[in-house]
Amino acid sequence: MSGKEIAILGAGMHPWGKWGRSFIEYGLAAARSALADAGLSWQDVQYVAGADTIRNGYPGFIAGATFAQALGWSGAQVSSCYAACASGAQAIANARAQILSGLCDVALVVGADAAPKGFFAPVGGDRPDDPDWLRFRLLGATNPMYFALAARRRMALYGSTSEDFAQVKVKNSRHGLNNPNARYRKEVAVEQVLESAVVADPLRLLDICATSDGGAALVLTSMEFARSRGLESVRISGLSTVTPTFPKTVLDLPDFATDSAMTVQVPERPFRAALAHKAYEEAGVGPEDVSAAEVYDLSTALELDWMEDIGLCEPGSAESLLRAGETSIGGRIPVNPSGGLASFGEAIPAQAIAQLCELTWQLRGQAEGRQVEGARVGIAVNQGLFGHGSATVVTR
Template sequence: MREVAVLGLGMHPWGKFPEKSVTKMCREAVEVALADAGVGWREIDAVAAASSRFSGGKGWGLNGNDVVEEMGSSGIPVYNLSAGCAAGGNAFNIGHTLVASGLHDTVLVVGGEKMPKGFIQTSGVEDVHDPEFLRQRCVGMPGPAFWAMLARRRMAEYGTTPEHFAQIAVKAHKNSVHNVNARFRKEFTIEEVLNSPLVSYPLHLLEICPVSDGAAAVVICSAEAARKRTTNPITVAASTVATARFDDGITRGLGGIVPSGPTHHSEAKQAVLKAFEVAGIGPQDLDLVELQDNTVYYELAFPEEWGLCEPGEAERLVEKGETTPTGKLPINPSGGFQSFGEATTAQGLFQICELGWQLRGEAGERQVPNAKVGLAQTLGLGGNATAAVLKR
């Protein structure tokens, strides 16, 4: 396997764009990424794309084919990857594999999404064999309520307070003020967060990410080829995919086993720990993390599940401001999903773009000083997760 570099980064701003198709949004992101890489469309050997359930893709998640037709049908291979909210990370992993294996030299990875209004709903099919339908019909527990339940457990276990949750949202929005691609670029106080409507106790509206439209693209190639174009390319130290384990304590349907220990988010934990192993690094080597913050709760749970801090220590890091861009463990300097909203399948590539800009030192006011190693992580429906470690 050969070393892979991230050569070009491109993003269409996140927001609501009712007048624009998802394919046109992807085109803008792709054009920026190609120009950033100094690569022409005809130099792209293959496309790995995240499959959307909500927009484009001819109803079959063929979003990569849409992009190739839009950019010019050159006959190149297209890989459409479906992994729920982890699809962008999954596409990056496949793109990475295509280049690392030597099968292709220059690959475009792209994800774009236009989301329907409101919180993400079930498939709409009333099928008693669908665990998600059963959960909604028999219990009535939408995604935010599930996150709220996890947050409440943490409050009971570690004494997490509403102010801790709110502080994370305050930090996210403070970072977003400096990000031209963020949908919400306004600072909030702890009081404003706590006074926003309760979505699902203990979580407020400003502690849960909304849905957005967005698109992001990256151009990757062998590190050897990248060094001919730039002196100090961003390289991929690891790209991993994992799925949930049977002994995970978070039941995916109505019911299951009582786990013997704390085994939550096993898919994310496995992807991240494997990424550390492949990259030959430990948590102490990370300069920044872009993690999937659908809700502020994850910024407390994930760091300790991955060994970035001790169990129960995450609240102390938040209190001391250690997760801000200038702290010991900067988390989501981009502003995160809290400030962008979730354009589900584009999120994995939004994270790669942010790591890339941070590692190049191009992140402006939200720059993590002297960032050399960054971690990105996604988590998707069906027990999907991905991780990537980028280095400069």
């Protein structure tokens, strides 16, 4: 057993959707569900790690204290953090550090969001020194545009087709059918994806995830605390939140400056692969050990890239695994058994936490209707803007 392991004693979620209520309500429901799942009370919690939402006013920027107040001031320590789509994983990392350092035994991690309709826009008004603001203002480059660039790159490198991308949506919508927390619980056919409106060529509306409301929470404890309660728990055995080395872009593109070709060293691993490698190494497992993977399908094409980057298959071979049914539940390596973002949509601070909720239920054998038989090792991965990303390995 690794000295860096901690236990997941409780997992809880508020269903994803467009509910029109406060993000606090979603987080509170998820937290209470996770505490009930762990068999603990709010008074047992010594530390609260909140994953921030930046589109819900000041309470969203201090999520740890916001959720602690909603649960009732108890003297627990709090922290709040924002890391774009990896906010939940960073909050988990904060809680893990507190537990492993011996500063607490029981931590609650909560993330929730109430998302606006449409594309996520920069926050804070005109900010000409902010690259996020500049790409919207100068380029009109909403997030789906760079999803499309990644898709085009995949088509150029490996001959991927729009039908390949559509098959990802078909698979994930099938997985999401039996997930009570999913927003979209309806089967989709390839033809429906290909006939949906173009958003950023080659990606269509059904290739791209929506924005959603939702919440997720975990109760994390030291292994000693879990054993003292006589509980056999799912464990977080590896957690990576490394930043890129080079290149600097989300797409891992080379530096195009003509005078840089001889001076820049290309890294051993691209960013997403480096994230996974560190988590595998810390957990003492490899991709061949993975029973189920929750990967960040912001677009259908990105799921295929993730599969290769985290070592589930060789570059250029993700489509063949998908078409052979190997990434479906019942196949060799189910990917996004929860239904993924295709079935949920984005609720930014809750997403990485929700991935671990799903893997916890899978490893316990509690994912009714979508269970991966014999699941023992899971990996959850996601990526946010500006060098944020995470990979978490859980074991049973």
